[in-house]
Amino acid sequence: MQPLKLTLALDMMGGDHGPHTTIPAALAAVCEYSDLHLILCGDEAILTEQLKLHGVFPHPQLSIRHSSQVVSMAEKPSVALRSKRDSSMRVALDLVEKGEVQACVSAGNTGALIAMAHFVLKMLNGVDRPALISALPAIESNPVYMLDLGATVNCDADTLFQFAVMGAVMAEEVIGISQPKVALLNMGEEEIKGSDQIKRASMLLSECNDINYIGYIEGNDIFTGKADVIVCDGFVGNVALKTCEGVAKLILRRFETSIKDKVTAQLFGWLIKPFIKNLYLGVNPDHYNGASLLGLRGIVVKSHGNATKEAFLSAIRQAVREVERQVPAKIKGRLEHVLIDKA
Amino acid sequence: MQPLKLTLALDMMGGDHGPHTTIPAALAAVCEYSDLHLILCGDEAILTEQLKLHGVFPHPQLSIRHSSQVVSMAEKPSVALRSKRDSSMRVALDLVEKGEVQACVSAGNTGALIAMAHFVLKMLNGVDRPALISALPAIESNPVYMLDLGATVNCDADTLFQFAVMGAVMAEEVIGISQPKVALLNMGEEEIKGSDQIKRASMLLSECNDINYIGYIEGNDIFTGKADVIVCDGFVGNVALKTCEGVAKLILRRFETSIKDKVTAQLFGWLIKPFIKNLYLGVNPDHYNGASLLGLRGIVVKSHGNATKEAFLSAIRQAVREVERQVPAKIKGRLEHVLIDKA
DSSP: OOOSSEEEEEESSOTTTTHHHHHHHHHHHHHHOTTEEEEEEEOHHHHHHHHHHTTOOSOTTEEEEEOSBOOOTTOOHHHHHHHOTTBHHHHHHHHHHHTSSSEEEEOSOHHHHHHHHHHHHOBOTTOOSOEEEEEEOOTTSSOEEEEOSSSOSSOOHHHHHHHHHHHHHHIIIIIOOSSOEEEEEOSOSSTTOSOHHHHHHHHHHHTOTTSEEEEEEOGGGTTTTSOSEEEOOHHHHHHHHHHHHHHHHHHHHHHHHHHHHOHHHHHHHHHHHHHHHHHHHHTOHHHHSOEEEESBSSEEEEOOTTOOHHHHHHHHHHHHHHHHTTHHHHHHHHHHHHHHHHO | OOOSSEEEEEESSOTTTTHHHHHHHHHHHHHHOTTEEEEEEEOHHHHHHHHHHTTOOSOTTEEEEEOSBOOOTTOOHHHHHHHOTTBHHHHHHHHHHTTSSSEEEEOSOHHHHHHHHHHHHOBOTTOOSOEEEEEEOOTTSSOEEEEOSSSOSSOOHHHHHHHHHHHHHHIIIIIOOSSOEEEEEOSOSSTTOSOHHHHHHHHHHHTOTTSEEEEEEOGGGTTTTSOSEEEOOHHHHHHHHHHHHHHHHHHHHHHHHHHHHOHHHHHHHHHHHHHHHHHHHHTOHHHHSOEEEESBSSEEEEOOTTOOHHHHHHHHHHHHHHHHTTHHHHHHHHHHHHHHHHO
């Protein structure tokens, strides 16, 4: 059953700040989209109280679905999967599965979300493993989609190939790039470099007419716009993304230290600091954008655990965009097409 | 035969700038170390001419070893290994092997250097594969050693364990940290995360009393000083290091763009720009520091292909330090000790 209206489920209890962040973001979202309905999953008493505090209870675009449990940020995915069947996260995913909503958004425990989403929603035909994808900032170009950012640790060549197809669909449908340039992240640009899986994935992509495959790309070219879609396994993607965060923090801290050291800088610190802060946010996509879980029979957007209201709102917007563009159906269609083409 | 004096071989023709960079760096090095002798490997005519241009020919601390070939930056390692036996790179490595010098430094083709060094110098007993290690900057702490940065793509648990031992020796001997904290780079800090190799390497390290193993570390903690030595396979390390370079460039460019956009920033750009430039250099270790090739029966330091005079000089200094601290012998000794301990 497809709901007539645009309806999303939100995991209200997930993330470091729970309803303190998710309630304001939900209210901002229903202001922004007059046709959006949100089902708020979580502790009914807490959510009602919070909505009343904001003076918006009842609200015509919001409803509450009670859940008695919360998946904690430190919880093991396997434990959450077994024992948290009435958690706000699980209830939100179940709503997607039942077709009561078209997507769900959570800022909760990433590992648990991936495990639960995989279990509840199942994989699309033609996709072996799920992938987390996020849009990274780029120098003078559209954002760059990178996947997998940590859903699947070990990827064989077929999985990397499927990720490439899914990433291309996202770039086309969500950003609107026609014929997006797809690259494999590798430790060199030469054909002979890299692991056997990567070499084989490169071969598969070279042979596929439906994908604008441009070859290998190195870490220093992630942000240059050389590629629109960058494909890697979840281990490498996760390390690369978190390293970005580390470098941005290092630069911010070094900058603060050098300000303290120099008198002229102290005088003008008020001018420089906001710049650096903005730069930091701009290159810290993990904190800013949501990451989408691709390859499933439903739309799941993951917001950062430490997400602010703005970041959670941005994840809701992303879910809306994916619903409007019907991303899972497009992925399914494209994969079928590519596989027929290959056969 | 161990030379009595401190003697290094330099690959003068390697890197993007060849003698234009390596000659000034060599001259600065012999000024800095009065007991240092350098054997300059490369085209004798070019090197003599360059030294004459600098007005220092002959120089008591410098000698030239002619070589007729150059390994180009784009050359395949296997081709260089087979067909460039009289290249400046190979001649410099041969001098290490023959004991005529105690170390060599090159800014040439990394893949070719690793392949040639492996072939010419051979592995130390107890080490399966070579590793590239470099000191990265850290927030309010000593630099952090990270390895492998690209010498060995696929590492099993034993190889990662050996890398951990080699990294610890470097941190102790070169930076002087007693009981350096050693961590494995992973996509989460929990015991259950990561590939099988990493989990098994973690077990091996936990059981080893000689290594101060602190567990897993994530990409965002590379620069925090949480660990003194960070161990990963060459693929992940290479991607992480190059991603750092990419982020630093992104920040620099974004900064330049925002300066253009804002009038106040335009006015004060003269003040802000040097800060950002310094920050960029400070977080761009690949360009700044040399990387050492560990696990071989000799000392090889790799300077960045695009190295400036300062960067190449810094690589020479690093080679001197490793000779003084007898790093390969210390690694050999420590590995023997650890292996006896394990048995």
